[in-house]
Amino acid sequence: MSGNRAVVYVEPGKVEVSDISYPELILRDGPGVNPLNVGRKCEHGVILKVITTNICGSDQHMVRGRTTAPSGLVLGHEITGEVIEVGRDVEYIKKGDLVSVPFNIACGRCRNCKERNTHVCENVNPDRAGSAYGYVDMGGWVGGQSEYVMVPYADFQLLKFPDKEKAMEKILDLTMLSDIFPTGFHGAFSAGVKPGSTVYVAGAGPVGLAAAHSAQLLGAAVVIVGDLNAERLAQARSFGCETVNLREHPNLGEQIDQILGEPEVDCAVDCVGFEAHGHGNAHGEAPATVLNSIMEVTRAGGRLGIPGLYVTGDPGAVDEDAKIGTLKIRLGLGWAKAHTFVTGQTPVMQYNRYLMTSILNGRAQIAKAVNATKISLDQAPAAYAEFDRGASKKFVIDPHGSVK
Structure with missing residues (x-):
């Protein structure tokens, strides 16, 4: 595979769907990537086929021009996907697994991660503790409003859904677990x-x-x-x-x-x-x-x-x-x-497993509460504009048409 498309920040008030590089198990240079992170090897990571990825109000701050986000930044930190490639150091996550990705990027090895404070991991952002996909000043990890994305530290971070078929039946709820x-x-x-x-x-x-x-x-x-x-x-x-x-x-x-x-x-x-x-x-x-x-x-x-x-x-x-x-x-x-x-950021891993169980057993109805609204990747720019006007919807991007 070599193709990949993603939602990219262009300038205040403007995003577009662009062709970007297919992900590798290494962090290459690009818009927003911290120079100290360039060339960082991620054999502990996986490549995901993105099943759903959501537009977040935090993304909207950048799109409005209210941060120092650079033009060309690939957006998206709310990611749910299917594993299609695993690094040589990944032991427990397998190809075909359907997983939720916490928006906090966390190594699992530093003091903060070991104390369950994964929102302030010390090893993934050279500027300060804490990181996220597709976000300004967060280390430059490529965002997931795309067809494919790389996720590091897979064994530690990823929440695997126990039954793939049942998970897809509630995917509009489960997609909310990433953030x-x-x-x-x-x-x-x-x-x-x-x-x-x-x-x-x-x-x-x-x-x-x-x-x-x-x-x-x-x-x-x-x-x-x-x-x-x-x-x-x-x-x-x-x-x-x-x-x-x-x-x-x-x-x-x-x-x-x-x-x-x-x-x-x-x-x-x-x-x-x-x-x-x-x-x-x-x-x-x-x-x-x-x-x-x-x-x-x-x-x-x-x-x-x-x-x-x-x-x-x-x-x-x-x-x-x-x-x-x-x-x-x-x-x-x-x-x-x-x-x-x-x-501060939410330490997603403290909650996501319990909330997953609540969804799968019918206790939580989060998609209904936030008015989850499915769109295609190409509809994302229009959805950003509608969201900015105050629409009461949580837009869920379905890049491959995977959601029934």
Whole structure:
């Protein structure tokens, strides 16, 4: 085989489907590849035929031009695929296996990996701990919105589905295991959601919807989702969430009081991140809005899960401080209320096996919750544009027409 096609970032607001190199078990030079990673041998890796790969809100940040992503970067960190080639050092993963790929790239050998902190692996990104496929400043590992992709450290990282035929029947759910479902679950879990909790989820995009569904799985009594987008809030209501339209009702505490009889929740999850906007009709971008508002409405002693993306470099930010990730956060408020903050990438491998079992046994309905919508590879540019306009869909790319 020699051909491969992929979704490539071109410039702010533009992606295209391009011909790229067929993957090898070595990391070659290319857009975004860290010079210290060029030529890195990966005989511990595999080549996958991509079965499904999803468009993520994190991809959208790059496509909007809100990061330092270079032109030509192959996008995509949510990957599910069939193994078609294995490296000589791979022992347990076999050709023909259907697997989910955690978006965190992790070696399994460093201290952090051994302590299950695979989101901050020390050996895969020369710039800092932590890496991901097809993402800016993450080491340059080639993205998976493509027909074929290379995945390193296969024995350690890959989650094999036990029954390939049954897995394909639920592939629109299982494709969410690479990122969005563990990320939403991590947000709810790290916020301390438990049976009987009242929970506020900021953001009704796919991660927010995944966090809301996860909170329900964890036993929350009431899950309230807030957003400025009426279509996305309708999707949250479709599986039993209460909602707050912050465009129409800018006072979050008052709206929570109307739902719960008090203006506070037990815990909250930020699923918006650094492109947050203020509340109300005349809202503008205000990147600290969500963090400050969830501190206001979370009870003293509560916990805040923050899977929403925050970056150290944002060329499109509203001020010079925000361009380097310095935001006007009311830390004094969080300190006074003794809040616990949990931030950073999600350590997918802590959750994906359990969530897989929940899907296969009918407990989790994540594809329904996030409105999974299958598209072809060639439809990806249009889907990026639709997603950017606020569509309440989780786009799932099917590069080979494998999904019934």
